[in-house]
Amino acid sequence: MKYIDGFRNPLAAKKIIERIEVLANLLKASGRKVSIMEVCGTHTMAIARFGIRNILPENIDLISGPGCPVCVTEAGYIDAAINLAKAGAVIVTFGDMINVPGSDESLAQCRANGALIEVVYSPSAAIKLARQFPEKNVVFLAVGFETTTAPMPAVIQIAEGEGIRNLSLLTAFKLVPPALKALMTDPELKIDSFLCPAHVSAIIGADAYKPFTGKEGVPCVVAGFEPLDILMAIDGILNQLVRNEASVENQYNRVVKPEGNLKAQALMDEYLQPVDARWRGLGLLPLSGLGLKNEFERFDAEKKHGITVKKGKEPSGCLCGEVIKGKSKPTSCPLFARGCTPDHAVGPCMVSSEGSCAAYYKYSL
Numbered sequence: 001m002k003y004i005d006g007f008r009n010p011l012a013a014k015k016i017i018e019r020i021e022v023l024a025n026l027l028k029a030s031g032r033k034v035s036i037m038e039v040c041g042t043h044t045m046a047i048a049r050f051g052i053r054n055i056l057p058e059n060i061d062l063i064s065g066p067g068c069p070v071c072v073t074e075a076g077y078i079d080a081a082i083n084l085a086k087a088g089a090v091i092v093t094f095g096d097m098i099n100v101p102g103s104d105e106s107l108a109q110c111r112a113n114g115a116l117i118e119v120v121y122s123p124s125a126a127i128k129l130a131r132q133f134p135e136k137n138v139v140f141l142a143v144g145f146e147t148t149t150a151p152m153p154a155v156i157q158i159a160e161g162e163g164i165r166n167l168s169l170l171t172a173f174k175l176v177p178p179a180l181k182a183l184m185t186d187p188e189l190k191i192d193s194f195l196c197p198a199h200v201s202a203i204i205g206a207d208a209y210k211p212f213t214g215k216e217g218v219p220c221v222v223a224g225f226e227p228l229d230i231l232m233a234i235d236g237i238l239n240q241l242v243r244n245e246a247s248v249e250n251q252y253n254r255v256v257k258p259e260g261n262l263k264a265q266a267l268m269d270e271y272l273q274p275v276d277a278r279w280r281g282l283g284l285l286p287l288s289g290l291g292l293k294n295e296f297e298r299f300d301a302e303k304k305h306g307i308t309v310k311k312g313k314e315p316s317g318c319l320c321g322e323v324i325k326g327k328s329k330p331t332s333c334p335l336f337a338r339g340c341t342p343d344h345a346v347g348p349c350m351v352s353s354e355g356s357c358a359a360y361y362k363y364s365l
């Protein structure tokens with residue numbers, strides 16, 4: 001289907017919504033309620049911003065998943081970064097992480113007490129800071145999914161090339177497919193399909209979702225971020241469910257290839273290896289993260305500084321772990337919009353610009 005007026009054409013949206021209603025009615029006639037999980041924080045924001053959740057038929061439920069890298073990073077990681085800062089390191093981080101609560105304080109609070117914590121917008125800024133503070137240890141908070149991870153090998157390449165010895169990465173890279181597997185096999189969850197991420201899929205490719213489809217699987221549709229992208233993906237999912245099919249569809253094929261970005265994958269394979277990783281809400285998932293290969297351990301902050309990232313203490317009363325798994329909606333949290341708001345966030349899902357609680361707060365109240 002081609003939309004010459006772009007991806008916000010109201011008439012085209014109306015037609016797709018009508019089709020969604022027909023498909024939803026067919027599913028309803030056979031007693032089916034459908035849960036579609038969006039596995040990307042940017043989708044969560046777009047769905048809230050364009051009001052898509054509210055226009056869907058009542059038997060179609062969009063639930064938010066673990067798509068925000070800041071949200072899935074446990075408090076113990078923040079604690080480790082704070083301990084390094086207190087020991088005199090320069091901590092370099094992307095913006096959202098600075099306000100996420102650790103067990104006792106956030107990086108912002110630590111900075112207010114004099115620690116050197118720098119917010120950057122690109123990993124290459126960590127190199128600049130390492131050059132700027134040659135007498136200090138500079139630790140980059142290397143958090144993110146496959147999209148954010150892809151540029152990291154270049155940082156190590158530059159540091160190696162220039163002989164920079166005072167830069168290390170505190171890695172908490174996460175891989176999306178192992179999280180999908182954990183969600184699909186969780187007996188407490190009933191997920192009928194995945195609306196698959198756009199940016200991550202540009203790296204790993206649409207074919208990466210094939211293991212979640214087939215006879216025992218669910219429909220997986222890769223979608224872009226415009227309203228028509230998301231509506232077409234929902235239409236594709238419902239079409240598959242009506243036909244009792246479960247395959248991968250790539251609605252975002254203007255960006256995502258079946259095989260993904262092979263160059264980025266090769267570079268990541270050269271420097272990084274799969275490791276077990278802890279996720280807020282999902283716990284320890286085997287081989288669900290990426291860590292530096294042994295030959296690059298001089299850039300590994302944990303090894304270099306002799307520290308171990310522990311689990312940490314989650315904020316009291318916060319349901320972020322349940323929200324991340326799609327077990328609770330943000331509005332089910334007793335603190336939502338009461339004790340917890342973007343200005344006084346209790347948990348990471350309200351802090352992060354991609355967090356489910358922040359999306360609901362910004363667009364649903």
Ligand code: SF4
Nearest residue numbers: 319320333340347357
């Ligand atoms: S509303 Fe706040 S306290 Fe509740 S789950 Fe969301 S971030 Fe946590």
